[in-house]
Amino acid sequence: MIVWSGGCDSTLLLEQYGKVGAAWGRAKSISFSHPQIGHSQVQKVARQKILAELRKRDYEIYHLEVELTSEGDTVFAEPGDGLIQPIIWLAMAMPYLAKDETLYMGYVQSDDIWHRRENLFGAFDHMAKLMGKEGKLELPLEWYTKTTVYQQLQRKGLLDLCWTCESPGSGILNPVPCGHCASCERREETMVLLEHLESKPSSNQARKALSELDKTGEAK
Ligand SMILES: [Zn+2]
Numbered sequence: 001m002i003v004w005s006g007g008c009d010s011t012l013l014l015e016q017y018g019k020v021g022a023a024w025g026r027a028k029s030i031s032f033s034h035p036q037i038g039h040s041q042v043q044k045v046a047r048q049k050i051l052a053e054l055r056k057r058d059y060e061i062y063h064l065e066v067e068l069t070s071e072g073d074t075v076f077a078e079p080g081d082g083l084i085q086p087i088i089w090l091a092m093a094m095p096y097l098a099k100d101e102t103l104y105m106g107y108v109q110s111d112d113i114w115h116r117r118e119n120l121f122g123a124f125d126h127m128a129k130l131m132g133k134e135g136k137l138e139l140p141l142e143w144y145t146k147t148t149v150y151q152q153l154q155r156k157g158l159l160d161l162c163w164t165c166e167s168p169g170s171g172i173l174n175p176v177p178c179g180h181c182a183s184c185e186r187r188e189e190t191m192v193l194l195e196h197l198e199s200k201p202s203s204n205q206a207r208k209a210l211s212e213l214d215k216t217g218e219a220k
Pocket of ligand 1: 168177185
């Protein structure tokens with residue numbers, strides 16, 4: 001089962017596992033709309049578009065949407081102190097995981113999760129045991145750079161459908177990326193450099209700029 005946000009990394013994962021004829025059969029994905037996860041509703045719209053496109057291509061995906069509608073009281077989770085999303089994803093996904101099913105998450109090389117790798121795997125193992133489950137957690141994109149993710153999605157004709165903007169304006173039903181937040185700029189810069197490399201493969205400058213971008217990661 002793949003934890004899928006509708007952003008680039010997990011969409012690439014879904015594409016890889018949902019491909020027709022994949023040895024593991026039909027892929028299963030789960031997504032959460034959650035008030036504590038930024039831009040949840042905008043990403044949901046992106047997911048609907050991506051899913052429609054993949055199904056048009058005969059990808060076999062069994063998809064679950066789970067929605068938490070109320071934030072409740074004050075949330076004591078400050079950026080910088082720790083990571084909020086993994087704990088929400090793990091705790092919410094676990095009940096939907098079959099007894100011996102593997103949970104896949106789309107973390108890539110530049111994500112903050114690697115500073116807390118042991119916590120993530122430890123949390124998964126303890127939660128699984130608590131629920132009497134025997135599956136494991138896998139992070140297949142561990143060595144992928146953001147550039148590789150963008151490049152592969154572009155080649156597969158899916159990049160434009162993925163949502164990465166951190167400052168979506170109004171218009172939840174048909175959202176438009178702002179074009180100037182850190183994520184928008186990063187994505188735009190990467191695509192310009194990739195295009196440049198395609199027309200001029202010997203450009204060491206573009207290659208260097210891409211690897212610099214991959215080192216810095218992406219604002220959360
Ligand atoms: Zn943006």
